[in-house]
Amino acid sequence: MGSIRAVSRCLNNELENLRTPEPEPVEPIEPVEPSNPSTSEMLHLETIASPIGPLTLATRGERLCLLHFGADRTAAETTLRRWYRDAPVAEPSGTMPIAGLLASYFGGDTAVLDGIEVELNGTPFQQRVWQALREVRAGQTASYGEIARRIGAPDAVRAVGAANGANPVAIVVPCHRIIGSSGSLTGYGGGLERKRWLLRHEGGERLF
DSSP states (O other): OHHHHHHHHHHHHHHHHHSOOOOOOOOOOOOOOOOOOOTTTOEEEEEEOOTTSOEEEEEETTEEEEEEESOOHHHHHHHHHHHSTTOOEEOOSSOOHHHHHHHHHHTTOGGGGGGOOBOOOSOHHHHHHHHHHHTSOTTOOEEHHHHHHHTTOTTOHHHHHHHHHTOSBTTTSOGGGEEOTTSOOOOOTTOHHHHHHHHHHHHTTOOO
16 A cells, blocks of 8 residues: 555656746836837928929838829828828928929920839739839820739729729829720829820820
C-alpha cells in the first residue's frame, strides 16, 4: 500500500513539472504619438480659375489626389476625410506646381497632363480602370467597351462606366475622353458642355 502511495506522489510531482507555467504579466505598450506630419503627409487644397469654371484640387506631397469641378471646399474636404482621416488640410503657401501645369494645359499644351503624378483612392477594379484612362491620350477617345477589353474584363462594361463616373481626379485622369460605342458623348459628371469643350480643346478641328 505504501509503495502505491509513493508511486502516486511521484506521478503527481511529474505532472506538476509538466504543467505550462503561467505567463508573466506584460507591461502595456503606450501608444506612440505621431510626429508632426511632413510636407509629404500634408494635404494642400486650392481652388483655381480655368476656362471651364473654378477647379478645386488637392495634393498630397507632389501627387494630385483630387480634382473636382466647382469651388465647394466643404465637399472636397469631406471626400479627403474619407481617404485620409486625420491628415491636416491647409492652403498652400504659394501656387501649387500642379496649378501651373493645368494652366499650361488650358493654354494649349495638352500633353502636359501625362506627366502629372496622381494618387488614386479607390477599389482595385477602379484603379485598373483609371490607369487605363490615362493611356487614352489627348486628341483620342475610347469607348467603355474598349476600356473593359484593355483591362481584361470585356463583360464589365457597366462596371467600367461606374468607375469612370467615380473618377476623383477629373481632366488629369481623362474620363472625358470616354464616349459611347456609337460616338455619342454620353454622360459626364462635370456636364456635357464641359466634356465637349475639353474634347474640342484637345482634338483641334474635331467637333463633338
